[in-house]
Amino acid sequence: MSLVILVCQLCLILSIEAQIRNECITSPTNRPPEDSDITVVCGSEYMDLSIFICPMYQALYNESQMVLNNQIDTPECYGTADWTVDPPVLKFRFPLNDSSVSSCKNNLKISTERGTGQFSDYSKIQFFNVSGSVTSIDPSLAMITYRSQLQYKFSCFYPMMYIMNNTQLGVSGVNLAIQDNNGSFISTLSMQLYQDELYLQELVMPPTGLNLKTKIYVAVKATNLSDRFNVLLDRCYATTQPYLVDDTFYDLFVGCQRDAQTKVDINGVSQVAHFSFEAFRFVEHQNKTVSTFFLHCVTRLCDVASCPELLPKCGASSRRRMLEAPDTSANATVTSSAIFVGTQKREEDKIAVASHGVSSQRSYSGPVMAVTVCVLILANIL
DSSP states (O other): OHHHHHHHHHHHHHHHHTOOOHHHHSOTTOSSOOGGGEEEEEOSSEEEEEEESHHHHHTTOOGGGEEETTOTTOGGGBOEEEOSSSSOEEEEEEESSHHHHHHTTOEEEEEEEEOOGGGTTTOEEEEEEEEEEEEEOOOOOSSOOSOOOOEEEEEEEEETTHHHHOOOOEEESOSOBOOTTTTOOGGGEEEEEESSTTSOSBOOOOTTOBOTTOEEEEEEEEOSOOTTEEEEEEEEEEESSSSOOSSOEEEEEETTEEOTTOEEEEOSSSSEEEEEEEOOOOGGGTTSSEEEEEEEEEEEEEETTTHHHHSOOOSTTSOOOOOOOOOOOGGGEEEOOOEEEESOOOHHHHHHHHHHHHHHHHHHHHHHHHHHHHHHHHHHHO
16 A cells, blocks of 8 residues: 555656646647757857756756756756746856856867968967756656656857957857857957056047157957956057058057067956057158058957967067068957047157257357367466
8 A cells, every 4th residue: 555655646746747837838849858949149258048948847857957067066057947938948147257167067178279371470279168068857766767868968169269250159059049249249349549658548639630759558458258368469550541451551560570669568468458659650641731540459369378378479589570461351450549640749859959959059169169268278378
């Protein structure tokens, strides 16, 4: 009799766990599980997973029995059911940082390959891959079970050069992938010009233009990105147009090669890069009152641990050359607002010129008078 009662209780438990909710009765997903039940969103800051709930009930599971990578003792590895949408889904979200990725035992792999094209001499391309699975927890305590284990695999593949070439993010094991900003994170980059070396006072562009040799401080910053990434500038150059239309450009720096008045302060060590240069004029604007140009920086991301390896080695034995203008799309660079440079000299230059003009005669007559006086004194003594 006790055995019959035990069997009846197990049947009741199974019937309760397999009970279909009202939201699933009329849902088209009220069917056995399929591989296409999971949708992955590969974002620049978060990864989002959405899995149909109704097939879980068909397989005798519920939303509380699904967990990331079988981490049953970690609360943040469980999803949140959303019954307000049609069809209902189980959602998972985790940020792309070390602590979150490792806490749920997601696989993280960074691979490096040698760069090609115009940056092949000193650049390498990195790929950032996060993968894992959402698995079911079988509540059966007996030696046997009547449930098949559910496993939904996911993977997001991030080319570290995606900022430059607008590469679409690859997602494996799913039927649909929604890319953040159409796969390009160019919106997370910004360039700002400053007038002080502390990068606190933004540069105000006068309508008559900056004075020649005015120090301009440039900050290229990335926002809404994982702390695993740093900003790395491969090349910064100026053009007379907002975009590169011909061979009219001037390189401030390309790898180890740089303009004499350009100084790179921070590059590849944080999510902001700093450098400075002195205001100049394009020769083709010699007949214009104001010379107008735009600053562009070819920017990419690098993994924090391997950024030092990707920076160019600028020793005496390194190969140093000026690269040709890159053949890249509009999304390959981050561009500044228009920079105006006038023809007027700085005040200290005017003062120096004026002082030199006033003292030029004195600089000639002073020594003559001194020699004359010395000759007269010497003649009197003799």
